[in-house]
Amino acid sequence: MLKELLNELQLTATKLVAVIKTHPVADIEALYRQGQRRFGENRPKEMAEKHPLLPGDVEWHFIGHLQSSNVKYIAPFVNMIHSVESLSLLQEINRQAAKHDRIIPCLLQFKIAQEESKYGLDMPGAQALLSLDAFRQMANIQIAGVMGMATFTEDEDQVRKEFRQLKQYFESLRTDFFAADPGFCEISMGMSGDYKIAIEEGSTMVRIGSLLFGG
Numbered sequence: 675m676l677k678e679l680l681n682e683l684q685l686t687a688t689k690l691v692a693v694i695k696t697h698p699v700a701d702i703e704a705l706y707r708q709g710q711r712r713f714g715e716n717r718p719k720e721m722a723e724k725h726p727l728l729p730g731d732v733e734w735h736f737i738g739h740l741q742s743s744n745v746k747y748i749a750p751f752v753n754m755i756h757s758v759e760s761l762s763l764l765q766e767i768n769r770q771a772a773k774h775d776r777i778i779p780c781l782l783q784f785k786i787a788q789e790e791s792k793y794g795l796d797m798p799g800a801q802a803l804l805s806l807d808a809f810r811q812m813a814n815i816q817i818a819g820v821m822g823m824a825t826f827t828e829d830e831d832q833v834r835k836e837f838r839q840l841k842q843y844f845e846s847l848r849t850d851f852f853a854a855d856p857g858f859c860e861i862s863m864g865m866s867g868d869y870k871i872a873i874e875e876g877s878t879m880v881r882i883g884s885l886l887f888g889g
C-alpha cells in the first residue's frame with residue numbers, strides 16, 4: 675500500500691506523513707524499511723517513548739491536540755508541530771525549543787470543519803496572533819504553514835469547500851505576513867478518507883494512517 679500511495683503522491687510532489695498513533699514500533703519499522711521517514715503521532719508521551727526506539731533519521735510530526743504542559747516531552751526532537759492554535763501554546767513551544775537550542779517549525783491549525791469537536795483557529799484569530807509583538811519576539815519557532823481537518827462526511831463538495839477555504843487562508847496569510855519568508859510553505863490537509871480531494875485542492879502534506887495499515 676505504501677508504494678502505491680507514494681507513487682500517487684509523487685505525481686504532485688505531496689509529502690506523506692505516515693500516522694502511527696496506536697501502532698507498535700514493529701509496524702513503524704516495517705514502513706521504515708520500505709523507505710518511509712516521516713511519521714506522525716498525536717500523543718506526546720507515546721511519541722517520546724517511540725522516539726529512542728527508532729533510527730535517528732526519522733522525522734517526527736506531532737499532529738494532535740497539544741496541551742502546553744506536554745510540550746516538554748517532544749521539544750527535544752520533534753520536527754514539526756501541526757496543531758498550533760493559541761498564543762499560549764506557541765509561547766510554551768518557543769520556551770521549550772529555546773531550552774534545547776532548537777527552532778521548531780509549527781503549523782497554525784484552522785477549524786475548517788463543521789463539527790464542534792474539531793479544534794483550531796479562525797482567520798481573525800490567526801491574524802491577531804501573527805500581529806502581536808509577543809509573537810514576533812519568539813526566536814525559537816518558525817511558522818511553516820497551515821493545517822486543517824475537513825468534516826467527516828460523504829459529501830465531497832463539503833470536504834472540497836473546506837480544503838479550498840484552508841488554501842485561501844494560507845494564501846492570504848502568506849501575502850499579509852510571510853511575503854518575504856519562503857519557509858511559510860506547507861498546507862497540511864488530507865487523511866485516508868479524503869486525501870485525493872485534499873491534493874486536488876493544493877495540499878503539500880497528507881497525514882495518512884488507517885489506509886497504510888489496512889484498517
Ligand SMILES: *Cc1c(COP(=O)(O)O)cnc(C)c1O
Pocket residue numbers: 693695716737738823865866867881882883884885
Ligand atoms: C488520525 C489522524 C490522521 C490520520 O487519519 P486516518 O484516517 O487514519 O488516515 C490525520 N490527522 C490527524 C490529526 C489524526 O489525528
